[in-house]
Amino acid sequence: MSDxxxxxxxxxxxxxxxxxxxxxxxxxxxxxxxxxxxxxGSGKTTLINCISGALRNDSGAIRFEEREIxxxxxxxxxxxxxxxxxxxxxxxxxMSVLENLVVPLEYVVHRGSLHTADTHRxxxxxxxxxxLADKAQTLASRLTQVELRKLELAxxxxxxxxLLISDEAMAGxxxxxxxxxxxxxxxxxxxxxxxxxxxxxxHAVMRFSQRVMCLDAGRIICEGTPAQTVANADVQRAYLGx
Amino acid sequence: MDIELLYEAILxxxxxxxxxxxxxxxxxxxxxxxxxxxxxxxxxxxLGAFATYVLVGHGLDPILGGVLxxxxxxxxxxxxxxxYYVTFERRGTDQxxxxxxxxxxxxxxxxxxxxxxxxxxxxxxxxxxIGQSLELGDTRVPWRMIVAFGxxxxxxxxxxxxxxRTFIGRAIKAVAQDEGALRLMGADPVRIKRLxxxxxxxxTALTGALLIVVGPVDPGLxxxxxxxxxxxxxxxxxxxxxxxxxxxxxxxVVESIVLSxxxxxxxxxxxxxxxxxxxxxxxxxLFGR
Amino acid sequence: MSTGTVRFLIGAAIxxxxxxxxxxxxxxxxVFFALYVVLQFIVLATAWNILGGYAGxxxxxxxxFFAVGAYTGVALYKAxxxxxxxxxxxxxxxxxxxxxAVGALSLRLRGIFFSIATVAVAIVLETVVVNTPYxxxxxxxxxxxPEPPALFHSYLEWTxxxxxxxxxxxxxxxxYVETSWIGRGLRAIRDNExxxxxxxxPTLKLKLFAATLSGALMGAxxxxxxxxxxxxxxxxxxxLNYAVSALAMPIIGGMSHWIGPVIGAxxxxxxxxxxxxxxxxxxxxxxxxxxxxxxxxxxxxxILGLVRKLRRPKAASAAGAAx
Numbered sequence: 001m002s003d004x005x006x007x008x009x010x011x012x013x014x015x016x017x018x019x020x021x022x023x024x025x026x027x028x029x030x031x032x033x034x035x036x037x038x039x040x041g042s043g044k045t046t047l048i049n050c051i052s053g054a055l056r057n058d059s060g061a062i063r064f065e066e067r068e069i070x071x072x073x074x075x076x077x078x079x080x081x082x083x084x085x086x087x088x089x090x091x092x093x094x095m096s097v098l099e100n101l102v103v104p105l106e107y108v109v110h111r112g113s114l115h116t117a118d119t120h121r122x123x124x125x126x127x128x129x130x131x132l133a134d135k136a137q138t139l140a141s142r143l144t145q146v147e148l149r150k151l152e153l154a155x156x157x158x159x160x161x162x163l164l165i166s167d168e169a170m171a172g173x174x175x176x177x178x179x180x181x182x183x184x185x186x187x188x189x190x191x192x193x194x195x196x197x198x199x200x201x202x203h204a205v206m207r208f209s210q211r212v213m214c215l216d217a218g219r220i221i222c223e224g225t226p227a228q229t230v231a232n233a234d235v236q237r238a239y240l241g242x
Numbered sequence: 243m244d245i246e247l248l249y250e251a252i253l254x255x256x257x258x259x260x261x262x263x264x265x266x267x268x269x270x271x272x273x274x275x276x277x278x279x280x281x282x283x284x285x286x287x288x289l290g291a292f293a294t295y296v297l298v299g300h301g302l303d304p305i306l307g308g309v310l311x312x313x314x315x316x317x318x319x320x321x322x323x324x325x326y327y328v329t330f331e332r333r334g335t336d337q338x339x340x341x342x343x344x345x346x347x348x349x350x351x352x353x354x355x356x357x358x359x360x361x362x363x364x365x366x367x368x369x370x371x372i373g374q375s376l377e378l379g380d381t382r383v384p385w386r387m388i389v390a391f392g393x394x395x396x397x398x399x400x401x402x403x404x405x406x407r408t409f410i411g412r413a414i415k416a417v418a419q420d421e422g423a424l425r426l427m428g429a430d431p432v433r434i435k436r437l438x439x440x441x442x443x444x445x446t447a448l449t450g451a452l453l454i455v456v457g458p459v460d461p462g463l464x465x466x467x468x469x470x471x472x473x474x475x476x477x478x479x480x481x482x483x484x485x486x487x488x489x490x491x492x493x494x495v496v497e498s499i500v501l502s503x504x505x506x507x508x509x510x511x512x513x514x515x516x517x518x519x520x521x522x523x524x525x526x527x528l529f530g531r
Numbered sequence: 532m533s534t535g536t537v538r539f540l541i542g543a544a545i546x547x548x549x550x551x552x553x554x555x556x557x558x559x560x561x562v563f564f565a566l567y568v569v570l571q572f573i574v575l576a577t578a579w580n581i582l583g584g585y586a587g588x589x590x591x592x593x594x595x596f597f598a599v600g601a602y603t604g605v606a607l608y609k610a611x612x613x614x615x616x617x618x619x620x621x622x623x624x625x626x627x628x629x630x631x632a633v634g635a636l637s638l639r640l641r642g643i644f645f646s647i648a649t650v651a652v653a654i655v656l657e658t659v660v661v662n663t664p665y666x667x668x669x670x671x672x673x674x675x676x677p678e679p680p681a682l683f684h685s686y687l688e689w690t691x692x693x694x695x696x697x698x699x700x701x702x703x704x705x706x707y708v709e710t711s712w713i714g715r716g717l718r719a720i721r722d723n724e725x726x727x728x729x730x731x732x733p734t735l736k737l738k739l740f741a742a743t744l745s746g747a748l749m750g751a752x753x754x755x756x757x758x759x760x761x762x763x764x765x766x767x768x769x770x771l772n773y774a775v776s777a778l779a780m781p782i783i784g785g786m787s788h789w790i791g792p793v794i795g796a797x798x799x800x801x802x803x804x805x806x807x808x809x810x811x812x813x814x815x816x817x818x819x820x821x822x823x824x825x826x827x828x829x830x831x832x833x834i835l836g837l838v839r840k841l842r843r844p845k846a847a848s849a850a851g852a853a854x
Contacts, residue, residue, distance in 0.1 A: 052729060078731040090726035092719050094787070103719050106712045108731035159731060279643045281591075329828055338642050339721075340827050342589050343782060347824035350775055354817040465771070469654060472647050511658040514651035521644055522636050 002066065005030045005194050006051065006082075006163055011060035013046055013218075020046040022218040023060070028163070028196065033189050035209030035226070036198045039238050042215040044198050045087060048165050052084045053077040064163070079108050083161035085152035087168045087198075091140035097151060098123050098136040104159040123158065130154045130184055146173060153181065157188065164188060165196045170204055178204055206230065214238065250381050251498045257387040259494020261456055263487045264394030265467070266474035267401060268446040274480040275418040276435050276442075278326065279342045284467035285349035286443055290315065290450020291459040292356055298367040305369075305393060308451025312444040319443025322348075323436045349464060356461035364458035372455065390452045397448065402483055414438045418481055469513035477520050479530030488528060492516075539706065543699045550695040554688040563691040567759060569800040570694040571752050575773065576780035576792035577701040578748035581708055582741040583778065584786025587721030588642055592649030593777035595656050596626045596746045598768040600753030602666050605674065605763055609665075612677075615693065619754040626750020627743045634742035639735060657769040671764025674757045690759040694752075701748050705789040708744070717741060749777075772816060776803070779823040785835025794834055 006028040013021040021043045028034050038044050049055040051062060053074030062070045069077055083104075092100050101123035110119060127133045130150050135143065143151060149169050156164055166185065170178045182204055189195050199205045205212060206226040214222040214229055216238040222229050229235055265287060272280040290311060297307035330341040366372075371385040405411040416424050417434045424431050453459055474493055478485030497512045520527060554563075575593060582588050590596075600622030607613045607621050629652070637648035661669045676686040683689040708714050716737050719727035728734050757763040776799065784795025799819065806815040830837055 054725060054729065073733075073735070074728040075731050075733045078729055084729060086726065086729075090723045092722040092726065094718060094722050095715075099715070103715060103727070103732065104730040107716060107733075111731075155726075155730060273643075279646075281643075281646070339583070339587050339589055340831055342643060342646060343778060343827045344824060346589075346591060346775075346778070347820050347827060350771075350820040351817065351824065354813060354820055357813055358817065465650070465654065468647070468650055476644075476647075507658060507662055511655045514655050518636060518648060518651050518655075521640060521648060525640050525644065 003029050005032075005065065007061075007063040008047075008051065009061040009063070011047070011050055011057045011062060013043075013050055013055060013057050019218050021050070021057070024215070024218070024220055025060075026213055026220070026223065028194060030194060031189070031192060032194050033185075033208055033210045034194075034196045035205040035212040036196055036215070037200070037202075037205055037212060037229070037235075038215035038221075041217075042238070043218040044215055045167060046218075047215070048084055048167055048196075048198065051077075052082055052165065075107070078104070078159055078161075079111070081162035082165070083156040083159040083163070084165035085149075085156045085167055085169055087171075089145075089148035089152045091143070091148055091151055093139070093141035095140055096137050097127065097132055097140055097143070097154075100140055100151060100155055101126055101158040104155060108159040126154050126157050129187075130157070131180065146177060149173070150181075153184065161193060163194045163196070165198070167198045168200065169197075170199060170201050182208055202230075246380065247502055248499070251502045252495055253381065253383065254387070255495030255498030256491060257383070257391045257494070258498055259491035260394045260398075260487075261387075261390045261452060261490075262470055262474055262494050263490025264390075264397050264452060265449045266471040266478075266486050266490060267398065267483070268442040268449065269471045269475050270478070270481075270483060270486045271414070271442040271445075272439055274475050274482070274486075275414060276438055277418075278323070278439065279338070279345055280439075280442075281342065281468065282345040282349035282352065283442075283446065284464040284471055285352040286315070286318075286446045287450045287453055287467055287471075288356065288459060288461060288464045289352055290447040291454040291463075292360060292365065292450075292461075293447070294451040294454050295360075295365050295367055295459070298369075303369055304367050304451050304455050305389070305448075308448040311447035311451070315447035316440045316444035319440035320436055322443070323439035327432060327436070353461050353464055360461065362460060362462070364460045365454070366458045367454050369455065386455050390456050393448070393452055397445065398483070398487055401445070405483065410434070410437060414441075466510045466513075469510065469517060473513040473517040473520070476517060476525070477527050479527030482527070482529040485527060485529035535710075539703070543703070547692075547695060547699060550692055551682075554683060554692060558684070560685075560687060563687050565804055567687075567691045567694050568804065569797060570691070570698045572776060572780060572796040572800040573698045573793055574694070574701040574752040575749055575777040576784070576796040577698075577705045577789065578745045578752070579777040580781040580786055580789075580792045581705055581748070582738075582745040584781050584791070585709065585714060585717040585721065586738055586741050588638065588738065588742070589646045589778065590649045590745070591646050591774055591778070592651075592653035593749055594769045594771065594773040595649070595653035596629060596749035597753040597756075597773050597777075598660070598765070599626045599629055599656065600750030601756040601763060601768045602660060602753075603750065604754035605666060605672060605757045608674065608757070609672075615690070615755055615758055618758075619693070619697070619751050622754030623747040623751040626753070627747030629750075630742040630744075630746020631739060633746075634739045638738045638742060653769065653774065657765055660765050660769070667764060669765060671762060672757070673762050674760075676758055676761055686758065690755045693755055694759075697748075697751055700751075702789055702793065704744060704748065705792075708741075709789055713737065713740070772819070775816070775819055775823065776800075779819050779826075781833070782831075783822055783826045783833055785833030787832065788835055791833050791835045798834075 004027045008024060008026045010023045010025050011021055012023055024047060036044050050057040053072060057070055061068055064080060064082060102119050105119040105122055124133060124136060127136055130153060132147060132150050132154060135147060140151065153166060153169050170181050178201060185195055185208065197205060197208055209226055212226050212229040213220060214235045221234040221238060222232045269280060269283040272278050272283060293311050294304050294307045298304050371389045374385045375382040376385055376388060405415055413429055413434045417431050474486055474489045478489030493513055493516060497509050500512050501509045575597065579590055579593055582590060603622040603625045604618035607618050633648055633652055637645040660666055679686040679689045716732045719732050720734050720737060724734055756768065780795030780799050781792040783799060785791030803815050806818055826833060
């Protein structure tokens, strides 16, 4: 079993004449905490979409556990172990919070052997770990923004992934809430889950990540430790302008 | 097939195709650019045709009647869009089904109201250019087709200029691509979309007049034109007015050839057949966004 | 089997017993004609709702699937004088295939394209039938009814009972789908297809399944039509009223639970019968259209939704498990 969980090789993505990603390559190691930063429009979410299968990359290869996945539909990638949360929450609004989690539990974890009692219990455990247990029976459409973000994360967790991609889960949260989410992510990582975090909240990314990569206009402009990234002149220029 | 007949069919097809393109312009804006599931477009087309019929009954020329109806239909379009926006689009994602069912219901109600008022029979109008043909060598080209072709051409040219040269026109194109950016520029996307939809329905008044110039109209014609207009808009590519023109011509020619070879019974099915083919093979169409 | 299912089966058995009892006690033919129409609508509305209400994909061409079932039955009967049950199976099979085909063509795309494709299929198929003399063409085909089976006075009563059985079957299928993991997946697709796909739901496969099942049930509803009426012709089978009713009834009744389409079918079907008989058939069609728009705009959860709002004392929890 090699050290690399996810190998992104020279991935490019165009939308008409616009190049969103240009020959992006990176290896994510098993068990790593990986931060992905970059100004708005730099291609972070596009890269995540290509990895999770919401989009197909135009060229390049994506290997998960040595297996080429770029031609697989998104649901199969989730079943292989890749889960992501969405930047703008996408809850199943006609379902309760609990039921939202039952969907990935039924379709990913317990395919072929469905026992309702177990899925409800598992879903409650996840909700407890993330602080949403008292909202279990609430309709997802009635949650606050913060609760919706937590639900996004909980739903990704319910798929029991090996790789969890969190897309700006902390935007707009208070600093206590940010700490809460960070604690959850640290715990998941300790349990063996590899995590890619996209964030704009710099102190969170720097505290959390072992390695950080910065994108700008679809290209990698820096990759290294948090300290190295912050000190990098190109990164500073990308965020602050010349 | 005899080469002479083929030439005639192609010529007729080009005139017809230009007409189909014009008739689809309203949908190209409403659905192609604004993403409104405006399945009631052909119903408004037929409504425009019958309104023209009434005006002709008062002594007006049909094309003039169509032009006079445009402001009325513009206001109708503003109202419909505002209602649609407030009831459906603003509420978010789940409303796709409801919006679609809403327009379907509207189309249905329009058709039934027309039947109640005018009956199921076909209606025609009379004008100096309807009934006469132009002799071009060995072929005869009906004048009404030439007039429809001319008006359609002027309409399409006008729209293309409007979309690329005026501020509002460019704002309409912009709102189709990036609402956020438009907001940052200080324009209100909802107001722009409302104007655009109003414009789409106004255009439909004039093209409805063309509809009844080109041939007799009955309230059930809307369903056949669902096929033709959506075929043109999808084949051309959503959001592309040049695409609409090219697709209209393709449909016109193919339909014309089928008409000469297989007969009138199969002609309406052509548009739907092409549509199914495009959806299966290249849903983005020829010039799609 | 859960207690809910047992209760449902008992209810269904009672319903069928009542239906049969009716054939023994009532001799007025009109009653069976009218009830047949309502039962037929129950099947159509329930079938529509499996793809429309549960998954969110709107079929505007239900008439086509209904008609394909009807004409498959006719073709089989003409060629082989098959018993009606076989026609139902064949009609369901062919319409199911049609649902699968239309789905495979258009369910990868946005919802509106599926809807347009269903309109396209309806018009193309109607054109085909009108130009096929074997099926009667535009003039139509008279059909000679065979002798009714042993337990029934007349063939009409037998087709009525058959439609009652089909109604039970349709509702059973809908209920099973709704309360199972399949139903949850379909609801996820309806709520947010992108998120469903990322949660492991094979969205295309589920949509195709729903489209096939929906089509098959509509075809089953259509298959007995020719023998019920002793006559078949394209305008009555491809009638736009089927397309609009199949859509309006679930929306008016309520799309989230299997009982919604039943309520919609019974109410709207009865209203239609009354209006057609007392006023006019055009006005009947207008009433359906107006009700559709009113409910879509004002009461999107249908009658079920209104009832729920009236009963609910405080802020709600999620819709619980179905009965």
